[in-house]
Structure formats: structure tokens, C-alpha cells
Amino acid sequence: MKVIEENAENSEYTRRVEAASGIRALLHRPCERGTEQYAIWITQLRRPVAMLNDADSRRFLETSRCVLEFYNTSLLMNDDCDTQDAMEYLTAQFRRLSESTGNSVADVDLFLQELFESKLRDAVCQKQANTNPKLILLEGKIRKVFSEKPESRAIVFVKTRDMAVCLERWMKRRPNLKVLKPGKIVGAGASSERGGMTKNQQVDAMQYFRDGDHKIMVATSVAEEGLDIRQCNLVIRYNYVTNEIAMVQARGRARAENSQFVTVASCNQGVAEKDEINIIREMMMHEAIRQLQEEMTTRLADYHQTIIKIQAEEKEKRDIELAMMNGRTLKEGEVVLRCRKCDAFACMSSDIRTVEKAHHVIIDPEFSDRRTEKYQPKHIKISGDMCQQGKLHCKECGLDWGIVAQHSGTTFPVIKIDSFTVVDEVGRRDAPKKWRNTNFPVEELSLEELLQYRRRALASGRDAE
Numbered sequence: 001m002k003v004i005e006e007n008a009e010n011s012e013y014t015r016r017v018e019a020a021s022g023i024r025a026l027l028h029r030p031c032e033r034g035t036e037q038y039a040i041w042i043t044q045l046r047r048p049v050a051m052l053n054d055a056d057s058r059r060f061l062e063t064s065r066c067v068l069e070f071y072n073t074s075l076l077m078n079d080d081c082d083t084q085d086a087m088e089y090l091t092a093q094f095r096r097l098s099e100s101t102g103n104s105v106a107d108v109d110l111f112l113q114e115l116f117e118s119k120l121r122d123a124v125c126q127k128q129a130n131t132n133p134k135l136i137l138l139e140g141k142i143r144k145v146f147s148e149k150p151e152s153r154a155i156v157f158v159k160t161r162d163m164a165v166c167l168e169r170w171m172k173r174r175p176n177l178k179v180l181k182p183g184k185i186v187g188a189g190a191s192s193e194r195g196g197m198t199k200n201q202q203v204d205a206m207q208y209f210r211d212g213d214h215k216i217m218v219a220t221s222v223a224e225e226g227l228d229i230r231q232c233n234l235v236i237r238y239n240y241v242t243n244e245i246a247m248v249q250a251r252g253r254a255r256a257e258n259s260q261f262v263t264v265a266s267c268n269q270g271v272a273e274k275d276e277i278n279i280i281r282e283m284m285m286h287e288a289i290r291q292l293q294e295e296m297t298t299r300l301a302d303y304h305q306t307i308i309k310i311q312a313e314e315k316e317k318r319d320i321e322l323a324m325m326n327g328r329t330l331k332e333g334e335v336v337l338r339c340r341k342c343d344a345f346a347c348m349s350s351d352i353r354t355v356e357k358a359h360h361v362i363i364d365p366e367f368s369d370r371r372t373e374k375y376q377p378k379h380i381k382i383s384g385d386m387c388q389q390g391k392l393h394c395k396e397c398g399l400d401w402g403i404v405a406q407h408s409g410t411t412f413p414v415i416k417i418d419s420f421t422v423v424d425e426v427g428r429r430d431a432p433k434k435w436r437n438t439n440f441p442v443e444e445l446s447l448e449e450l451l452q453y454r455r456r457a458l459a460s461g462r463d464a465e
Helices: 002-010 010-022 036-050 053-080 083-101 107-126 131-147 161-173 199-211 245-250 272-297 298-326 365-370 447-460
Strands: 153-157 184-186 216-219 232-238 260-262 337-339 345-348 354-357 359-362 371-383 386-394 400-407 411-415 422-425
Touching: 002 010, 002 053, 002 107, 010 053, 036 053, 053 083, 053 107, 053 161, 083 107, 083 161, 131 153, 131 232, 131 260, 161 216, 161 354, 184 199, 260 422, 272 298, 345 365, 354 411, 359 400, 365 371, 371 400, 411 447, 422 447
Parallel strands: 153 216, 153 232, 184 216, 232 260
Antiparallel strands: 337 345, 337 422, 354 359, 359 411, 371 386, 386 400, 400 411
């Protein structure tokens, strides 16, 4: 990782765009690799790299960024999983990256691939047979519970989908755990190649768990709510702690009598400390509920009136949101939209929302710096609540990007997809002519986002109407 970091910071591609972008300052990494802080830094690099106008520099830095993300994730996994699984994850990521480049192989691809293969040979030669101590503790706890009660059910909660895949794989290699027929349940926000599951697969996995075809499940947070398995008597949070509410939800998965709720964590990562804080917060929460219940008994009429008012307001808000939503959910695989004529950065796919299930608006406040607007004297109603006020153009080359339109008293940029090139996380480019031909999801504009956008427009001095 050090070699890649230094190569990225000192390369000719970085020097080429430094004056215009200031990218070098952003390439200073956190002190420690294999940490959540490093992962955040890598993620935050994506947008400034995507905004670079020099195609060669953008390709070089984005590929380097992706590979550093692979290495950091494998280090995080190695801390919790078996080294073999971390190495298999890394190998799979490099294979996927190589396949995505196809015939357009750049010097940086060859350099990173050769570097990985040389380090992989060294790692294989130096690999130790020692098992991760957390895995030994985890196996011991599971074996103890099932030896006392063979018909037990156990759920092990982990932080990421990759971690769930690796832990399930490790369990299937352990003779004492393999007999429990381990399974997993993760979110539907990724393809099966990346370890994701469809809704039907999730339902099937939970039914297998209920029937005993899987006596132990490795799960992400998707299973923290709504899961009701009465035989489940062991819940383990494996190096994964969030807040007191999630802790209560996870503990609630253990339905059987004399159930156990256990946290397995490293001593130096602060997980145990967070768990203790959550316990204290839960106690404070229960005390607050007790005091509130006591107060309600003395002021019952006032509370009933207040509750009815709040319920009416929330129902009105839900009705508005329901009318605006189209049921789509954001999935993995964010892409970049670039001007089809000059290749200037326009926006990320996460900046796009739909209005009336048809019009694609941009809610990124910085989008105003990349566009020009030409207003027309007469406004034209285009559909429903949408009224065209003018035209939208690329600030760099003047390409027609779409229109400026008013919706719910607020002015939005409305883009047309045939003015943009879509670039995915590994550099593959697409030029869709219709929105239905795109392969990324777009959410409907929510009421909260509408109000937030309007407030930002007013605060920046731009007219919201």
C-alpha cells in the first residue's frame, strides 16, 4: 500500500492536474492502514478524482484508489477473519478489476497487477497456520451452546457483506461448525457475484433457519429487525457494535428461554467500550420511559390531545411522501455523469432524484458551478406541477444539458441523459439515449429533500421561486 500511495502522490499524472485541482493535498493518507478512518479517506477521494478533466490522470488515480480500497478492506477482514479468506477476497477483487478493463489495459493496471502478484507469492510463503484468536473464541462459544442444547439456533451479526461471506466460508471449513450447516443473510443491494442476495433468497434462508436446515446464520444488519425465530437462543455480535437501539433489536432476535447475547471483539478497537456505553444508554432509556409513563398517568388528557395532533401531522407528511415516492431503493454501484461533448464532470448518480416519476432533477448544491442557465420570458407547463423556465447548458462547452423547471415553488435543473456519458467505478463508459437504458437506480425526490433544497437555494442567494 505504501508503494501505491507514494506512486499516486508523486506520479506525472498527479503533477499534471495539481495546479487546477489541488489533488495532491487530498492524497495524504491517515496514519494507520487497515482502519475505518483509512476507509473513509478512500471513499472521500472518489468525488474529487471523478471531477478531474484529464482522462489519463483520472484513470490512473481512480484505479490506484480502487486498489488501495481493496487492500484496506482485506486488512480489516484479516483482523476478524481467517487470513485465507482475506487473501481470497483480494484475489477476487483483482480478478474482477482485470476483467473490467478488457483490452484497454493501461500502464497503471499492469503495475498494480504485477505488484499484487509478487506480494501474493510472498504472503503465501510466509502464511502462518495460527488461527485468529477471535475466531477461536467464537467457535468455542458456539460449540458450548450447541453441546448443551443440540436444537439451538444461533445468529452471528457482522458489519459488512464481505465479512458475512468470509465468516460463512470459514465456518464451512471447520468440522465442528460445518455440521451446523451455516448460512448467511445479507442485503439485496448488491449482485450475487458480490455476495448479495435477492428478496426470495433472503426469505428462503430464513425459512431454512426456522426449519433447522441452517442452525447458525451469519447476518448483516438486514436481520436486526423483524426476524422472529422462536428457537433462536444465541445472538453474537462479532466485532460489530452500533448504538443502543440496534443492540436492543439484535438482542430481540434471541426468542428462546435462557437465551444468550454475546459480543466478541478485539481489546484495542473500542468495540467493547462502545458496547458498555450502549448498555448504559439502554438503562437511561428505560428510566426515561418509566418517568414518562408516570407523568402520563397524571396528565393523561393533555397527552392524548398532543398524541392525536402529532399523529395527524405525521399522517399528512406520510401521505405527501407516499404520493411522491415510486418505490425504488438506492443500490450499490454509484456512477459518474460527465458531459458527452467535453467530458467535464457534471454530477454523481446519487445527486439525481426523480419528480413525478419522470423528470430527473439534480439536488447537489455545487451543480450550479458547472452549469449555465438561459431563462425564457414565457414559462411553459410541461406536466403536472412542472413548469419550464429556461434552458440548461454545460458551463465548459455550452452543450444542451436539459431545462430549468419549477416544481412545488422551487426551481430545479432537469437533465436529459443523452447529454451525458456514464462512467462506473472501474472506468467503463456508457452513452445511454434514454433513462430506461441506464443501469443505476434513482430515488424519487422526498418532501424532506425538497424543503432542504429550497432552504439551501434561499441561503445561497439563488431564487427558490
